Amino acid sequence: MVGEESPAADPSQDYSIVARGLLKSFGRLRVLNDLSVRIPRGTTYCLLGPNGSGKTTFIRAVAGLLRLDGGYLSVLGEPVHTVDRVYPRIGYMTQHKALYPDLTLRENMEFYAGLYGIEGGERDERISELLEMVDLADHIDRITGDLSGGMYQRLSLACTLIHDPDLLLLDEPTVGVDPILREAFWRFFDGLAEGGATILITTHLMDEAERCKTVGYMRGGRMLAEGSPEELKRLAGLRPILRLWVKDPRASASSLAAEGLPVEVVGGVLQVRIEDTRRLKEILERVEPSDLRLVEPSLAAAFLRLSEGGSR
Missing domain, CATH: 3.40.50.300 (P-loop containing nucleotide triphosphate hydrolases)
Incomplete structure (x- = not known):
C-alpha cells in the first residue's frame, strides 16, 4: 500500500518530507514518474x-489531497495515508x-x-x-x-x-x-x-x-x-565568465587558448569561462587587462539549460 513501510526503513526524523519512487497517472498521462526526494x-x-x-x-x-498509484511518502514523520x-x-x-x-x-x-x-x-x-x-x-x-x-x-x-x-x-x-x-x-x-x-x-x-x-x-x-x-x-554546466578589456583581444585570446582556457572575443571584449578559480591569477598576469568584470551565471539560465535537457 502507498505510504506503508517498516519503521526501520527510514529511522531518521530529520525530514519533513520523504518520498521514494512516487507514481501518479491521470488516465494515460504519467504525472509523477518514480519521483524521489527528501526535504529536511x-x-x-x-x-x-x-x-x-x-x-x-x-x-x-x-x-493528502490525492491518492498515489505507488511509492512511499511520509509527511512530518507519518506515512501519508495517516x-x-x-x-x-x-x-x-x-x-x-x-x-x-x-x-x-x-x-x-x-x-x-x-x-x-x-x-x-x-x-x-x-x-x-x-x-x-x-x-x-x-x-x-x-x-x-x-x-x-x-x-x-x-x-x-x-x-x-x-x-x-x-x-x-x-x-x-x-x-x-x-x-x-x-x-x-x-x-x-x-x-x-x-x-x-x-x-x-x-x-x-x-x-x-x-x-x-x-x-x-x-x-x-x-x-x-x-x-x-x-x-x-554547475549541474547545468554553467560557469562564471570573466570579461577582460585588453589592448589586443585577439592576441590575448590566442595566448589563453594555447593554455587550454575556454576563451572568445565578444564585441571587442575578452571572455574567459572560469572552470577553475585557481587560474584567475594566471589569467590576469598573462593578459594584464585595463578593466575586468566577473559575471556569475543566473539560475534562470540554469533553468533554461535543464529544460532543454542540457548540461556539461
Whole structure:
C-alpha cells in the first residue's frame, strides 16, 4: 500500500518530507514518474520545473489531497495515508482561490482559525499580527471579493499561516504581489525556517528560487537535479565568465587558448569561462587587462539549460 513501510526503513526524523519512487497517472498521462526526494526540517526548498512537470501534483500528494498509484511518502514523520494526524501542522496555499468572496477579511481569517481550534484573544491577536505582516490591517472589514489579485494572494497567505504550521506548502504564493511585500514575505519565511519550520515552495520567479537553501528541478514527473542554487548552476554546466578589456583581444585570446582556457572575443571584449578559480591569477598576469568584470551565471539560465535537457 502507498505510504506503508517498516519503521526501520527510514529511522531518521530529520525530514519533513520523504518520498521514494512516487507514481501518479491521470488516465494515460504519467504525472509523477518514480519521483524521489527528501526535504529536511527547518529549510526553504524550491521546486522548479516547466509547466506540467508534476510540481503541483507532488504538493497535493504531500497535503493528502490525492491518492498515489505507488511509492512511499511520509509527511512530518507519518506515512501519508495517516496524514490526518499531522494535517493540523500543515499549511497549504493553493494556486486556486480558496477563500469565501462574500465574507470580510476578518471573517475569512476567523473561519480558518476556527478550523484549528484557535479562539478568543489568541485568535484576535494572531489575525492582527498576520494582517499587519501582509499589509492588509486597514482592510480588515472589507469584502474579500472586492480585493485585487495581489491583495487576495496576501490574504490567502495570512489564512495559511493562522495556525503557525510546521510545514508550509506554497504553490506560487507571490503572484501579483509587489516587490516590497515579496521581500517582507521572504523575511518572514526565513524566520520560520530558522525556527524549525519547513517551507516547500513552487515559483517561476528565479530571484525567489535563489533565496531558497535547496532547489529541486523536476521534469517529466522526475527529480532531475537537486542542490543549492550554486550547485544547480554547475549541474547545468554553467560557469562564471570573466570579461577582460585588453589592448589586443585577439592576441590575448590566442595566448589563453594555447593554455587550454575556454576563451572568445565578444564585441571587442575578452571572455574567459572560469572552470577553475585557481587560474584567475594566471589569467590576469598573462593578459594584464585595463578593466575586468566577473559575471556569475543566473539560475534562470540554469533553468533554461535543464529544460532543454542540457548540461556539461
